[in-house]
Amino acid sequence: MAEADETRRDFLNRLAAGAWALSVAPACAPPARSSGFDASRLPSAEDVWDWQLWMNSLGPRYTGGEAHATFVEFLARSLEETGLTVRRDGFRFTRWEARRWALAVSDGSGGGMVETPVASYYPYSGLTPPGGVEGDLVYGGRAPDLSVPSDVAGKIVYLESPTPSLDFARWYAEVGALPGAAGLPDRSKSAAAQTLSAPDLRPFAEAGAAGVVLGWTDVSDERAAGQYVPFSRPFQGIPALWIGPTAGERLRASCAAGGRARLTLEGALHENTPTDTLYALAEGETDEIIIVNTHTDGPNAVEENGGLALLALARYLNQSPPGMMKRSVLFVLTTGHFARPYVPSIGGFVKAHPDLIERTVAALTIEHLGALAWESSDDVKHAAPADVEIGLAISARGALSALFLESAREEAFEPVVAVKPNHVERFFGEARQLHLAGAPAFGYIPLPEYLLAEAPHGHIDKVDKHRLHQEIRMFARMLHKLDGAPAAALRR
Ligand SMILES: [Zn+2]
Numbered sequence: 001m002a003e004a005d006e007t008r009r010d011f012l013n014r015l016a017a018g019a020w021a022l023s024v025a026p027a028c029a030p031p032a033r034s035s036g037f038d039a040s041r042l043p044s045a046e047d048v049w050d051w052q053l054w055m056n057s058l059g060p061r062y063t064g065g066e067a068h069a070t071f072v073e074f075l076a077r078s079l080e081e082t083g084l085t086v087r088r089d090g091f092r093f094t095r096w097e098a099r100r101w102a103l104a105v106s107d108g109s110g111g112g113m114v115e116t117p118v119a120s121y122y123p124y125s126g127l128t129p130p131g132g133v134e135g136d137l138v139y140g141g142r143a144p145d146l147s148v149p150s151d152v153a154g155k156i157v158y159l160e161s162p163t164p165s166l167d168f169a170r171w172y173a174e175v176g177a178l179p180g181a182a183g184l185p186d187r188s189k190s191a192a193a194q195t196l197s198a199p200d201l202r203p204f205a206e207a208g209a210a211g212v213v214l215g216w217t218d219v220s221d222e223r224a225a226g227q228y229v230p231f232s233r234p235f236q237g238i239p240a241l242w243i244g245p246t247a248g249e250r251l252r253a254s255c256a257a258g259g260r261a262r263l264t265l266e267g268a269l270h271e272n273t274p275t276d277t278l279y280a281l282a283e284g285e286t287d288e289i290i291i292v293n294t295h296t297d298g299p300n301a302v303e304e305n306g307g308l309a310l311l312a313l314a315r316y317l318n319q320s321p322p323g324m325m326k327r328s329v330l331f332v333l334t335t336g337h338f339a340r341p342y343v344p345s346i347g348g349f350v351k352a353h354p355d356l357i358e359r360t361v362a363a364l365t366i367e368h369l370g371a372l373a374w375e376s377s378d379d380v381k382h383a384a385p386a387d388v389e390i391g392l393a394i395s396a397r398g399a400l401s402a403l404f405l406e407s408a409r410e411e412a413f414e415p416v417v418a419v420k421p422n423h424v425e426r427f428f429g430e431a432r433q434l435h436l437a438g439a440p441a442f443g444y445i446p447l448p449e450y451l452l453a454e455a456p457h458g459h460i461d462k463v464d465k466h467r468l469h470q471e472i473r474m475f476a477r478m479l480h481k482l483d484g485a486p487a488a489a490l491r492r
C-alpha cells in the first residue's frame with residue numbers, strides 16, 4: 001500500500017472523527033468508529049520488523065528456556081520504557097529439553113543399522129542415554145486404532161499417526177469475512193493439526209516398551225520436518241521420535257521383517273526452572289479494563305510474535321494524549337502455552353486475578369502475526385490471495401467480531417474471517433480461558449501449517465513485514481472501538 005494513500009486516508013479519518021465529535025450523538029449511538037486513531041503514534045514497520053528479526057534470531061523460545069527468558073526480559077524492559085509498571089506471576093517447573101536425536105534401523109535381513117532421517121521429537125516424551133536404546137521393532141497400529149502389542153517390553157514400537165482434518169464447517173459458524181468470498185474452507189488438512197490427534201504414549205511406557213517411533217502418513221516429508229507436536233502434553237515417560245512418510249514406509253516393512261532400531265533422544269531435565277508471566281496496566285479514566293494478551297513462548301518466528309504487537313500498542317498509548325482512552329488497558333503476556341500441564345498460561349492469570357477479570361469489559365487476544373501461507377500439500381486452503389494466511393478470528397460475541405471486521409475494513413486488511421465456535425473446545429488459543437471466565441473475549445489466531453514447526457531459519461521467510469504492521473494498525477483501531485462501545489454492547 002502506498003504511503004501517500006495511507007496518509008490521505010488517515011487525514012480523512014481524522015476529519016470524519018472531528019465532524020462526529022461536533023455533531024450531537026444520537027441517544028442510541030452505534031459503537032464508536034476508531035476516532036482518535038493516529039498511525040504515526042505506532043512504531044514504524046521497520047522498528048517492529050527489527051524486533052521480529054531479533055526475536056527470531058534467539059531461536060525456538062520453548063517455555064522457560066534461555067531464549068524464552070531473554071525474550072520475556074526484553075518485553076518487560078521495553079514495556080517499562082513506555083512508562084508502564086510491569087508486574088509478574090512467577091512459576092517454577094521441570095523443563096524438558098531435547099538436545100540430540102537420531103534413529104538407526106536394520107531391515108531384518110541380517111545387515112547392519114542404517115541411519116534414518118528423523119522429522120522431529122515428541123516433546124516431553126522421554127530421554128535416552130547418549131548411546132540410545134535398542135530393541136526389536138514392533139508395529140502398534142494406526143491412530144486412533146492403537147493397541148499395546150503383547151510382550152512389548154524392551155521393544156521399539158512403531159505407530160502411524162495420520163493428521164486429522166480441520167473440520168471448520170462443523171466447528172464454526174461464520175460471522176463475516178473480507179473479502180466476502182474468502183471464508184474458511186469446509187475442511188482442511190494441516191500438519192499443525194497433529195497436535196490435536198497425536199497418541200498418548202503412556203500406555204506403551206507402562207507396558208515397558210523401550211521407545212516409540214511415530215510416522216506421519218498424510219503430509220509430505222517437508223511439512224513434517226521440525227513439527228513440535230503434540231505440545232503441552234504431560235511427561236510421557238518414554239523417548240519418542242517422529243519420522244516422515246518416506247522413512248515410515250521403510251520402517252513398517254522392517255517391523256514386518258523382524259528388524260531392529262536404535263533410538264537416541266538426548267537431553268536434560270531442568271528442575272525448578274523459573275518462568276514469568278508479565279502484566280502491566282495502562283491506567284485510563286474508569287475502572288473498566290480492556291485486556292490485550294498473548295503468550296510469549298513458541299517454536300518459530302510466528303508462534304509467538306504477538307508480544308511484539310502488544311509492545312507496539314503500549315508505545316502507541318504512551319505516545320497518545322492523556323485521557324485518550326477512557327478505559328484502562330491491561331497487557332498480559334503469559335508463559336506456559338507450550339508446557340501447560342505444568343505452567344498454566346492465561347488460565348493461571350485468570351485464576352490469580354479475579355479482581356482484574358471482574359473489571360474486564362473486553363479481551364483482545366493477539367497471536368501469530370504477519371503469516372504467509374504454506375499451502376497444504378493435498379488441499380486448497382483458501383481462495384485468494386493464495387500466498388497469505390487467512391486472518392482467523394474467533395469469538396462467541398458478535399459485537400466483537402463486528403468491531404474487528406470494521407477495523408480490518410478500515411485498514412483494507414484481507415483476507416480475514418470471523419467465526420463463532422460451536423463448541424468451546426474449538427475456541428483455540430489464549431482467548432479461551434478468558435471466554436470461560438465470562439469476559440467478552442476475542443481471539444485473533446491465524447493457523448498456518450508451519451505454526452508449530454521449528455526450522456534453522458525459524459520460518460522467518462513466511463512472515464511479511466507489511467502484513468505484520470498492518471495487523472498492528474488494525475488492532476490499534478480496534479482498541480479505540482472497544483474503548484468507545486458501551487460495556488453492555490460488547491457482551492452481545
Ligand atoms: Zn500462539
